[in-house]
Amino acid sequence: MHVLTTTTTPIIAAYKQIRTHYPRSSKIPFPALSTPVTHSTIHHLRRRRSIKNLLSFSKKTNADKIEKYLQRCFDHPIVSISTLLRDFLSVQREEDKLLPCQGAQQKSSVDEEEHQLPLKRAPPSMQDYELLKVLGKGCMGKVLLVRSRIDKQLYALKAIQKIHVVQQKEVTHTRAERDILVKLRQEPFLVNLHCAFQTQKQLFLVLDYYSGGDIATQMSRFTTFSEERTLFYAAEILHGLSTLHKHGIIYRDLKPENVLIGCDGHIVLTDFGLSKVFDADTDMHITRTFCGTAEYLAPEVLMDEPYTFVVDYWSLGTLLYEMLAGVTPFWAETHVAMYRRVLDDPLEFPPHFDSVTCDFLAGLLERDPCERLGWDGVESIQSHPFFAGVDWEDVANLKLTPPYVP
Structure with missing residues (x-):
């Protein structure tokens, strides 16, 4: 009954x-x-x-x-x-995650291995992860260190509050970030997405965890980097930017906090919430949205002029200058004063910068985007004497030896 x-x-x-x-x-x-x-x-x-x-x-x-x-x-x-x-449909109890197949007890262990059908996994949910600690906080959510209850690996879980996304009118950018991560999975020098899921109140992105922290933390410890270390980061960051650009994506938020270091010493770019994705068939690859981090904004963004991929090369020049000098090239006490310096002040270099480095950074920090190094493609940057001796095939295949390993 x-x-x-x-x-x-x-x-x-x-x-x-x-x-x-x-x-x-x-x-x-x-x-x-x-x-x-x-x-x-x-x-x-x-x-x-x-x-x-x-x-x-x-x-x-x-x-x-x-x-x-x-x-x-x-x-x-x-x-x-x-x-x-x-x-x-998500698994509610730990003991429900694995179920024996029907008739398994009637077969030998050999037959069990050969004929057992794979179980269909339930959709991912927060119950799959053990929360360990908060890695960072942002305006729309947190990044948490979690351990998977399925494979026991550590991951970085980005939890985004939906209400904050709507209130700050960031729905388009949030969707773009998720689409970029899905599209560019397993690409070198870009953070890898494992899965994405949501609840009524939050969006969740499960990303690789990079135990070396970010470049900003390293710069706070060392103040400046050696030329060897700066060259290594420059090559891998440039390769990551070129991957984004080839897929019609402007990064728009290159800064020390968004460059993560893995346990092997290699880096990845993360946080694509401000990135612009162009439609390959209809867009002209030009936009004019004012966004980014103040210290790394290109002059054309400050002037509210149309811009394209070369804004990322200005940010790259600013970041590399900061790695070698310990401060951004147009730093000032206030944003207004800093913006004025970006638009008007001449670019000056510390005395320990060699002529090749000065020429390279001057090319990236050219105010006229049509004259900036890289305006005609990433190849012109890669062929600069600053990268003399760098094998770009080795860069792509992670064969360069990191000068620093966490």
Whole structure:
């Protein structure tokens, strides 16, 4: 005898949420489940069997009704893609994550390995991760260090508050960041995305964890970098920028905080929330949105003029200057004074800069974007004497020896 038990409670709860959030668009009737039957009423029910009960007609059980209801949810164009259904399907208990296949006990261990079908994994959720500590905070959320309960590896979990995204009108940028991470998975020198999921209030991006921290932390410890270390970072950052540019993406937020160091000493670029993705078929690869970090903004951005990929090369020149000198080239006490210096003051170099480095940085920090080093493509930057002796194939294949390993 099939009875209504507490196992149907999650189904009913999911049904109520669907009816609450999709009152008009979803017309999926919840089945009329049989009422609970107790031991005290079994004898009474047996005595009241009618002729219909004695016939061979079988009544649908609660399990059959629930299965049919869920199938209708999966077939529904709106409910099937909702977070409500996805959250309902997520694993709720640790012991439910792995289930033995049917008939496994009847087979030998060899047959078990050869014939066992792979289990379908539930959609990712926060229950898959153990929270360890906060790595950083931003205007729209946090980055957390987590350990996966599935593979026991460490990851950086970027948690973004949806309400902050909407309030700050960053919906387009947030979608662009997620799309960039999905599109450029496994590319060298760009942070790698493992999965993305969401709840009603938050978006989550599961990224590789880089134990070496960021360049900003290193600069606070060492103040300046050696020429060898700066050259190494310059080559790998430039390769990362060229990958973005080849896919029609302007980074727009190159700064020390967004360059991470892995445990092997190689770097990756992260945080594409301000990046601009051009449509390869329709866009002219020109935009004019004012965004970025104050110290690394190109003059054309400050002047509210149309700009293109070469704004990233200005930011690269500023960052490399800072690595070698310990301060950005046009630093000032206030942003207004700094913007004025970017637009008007001559570029000056510390006395220990050699002539090749000065020529290279002067080319990247050229105010006229049409004269800036790299305006005609990344090859003109790669061929500069600053990179003499650098094998770009070795750079792409991570064969350069890092001068610093965390």
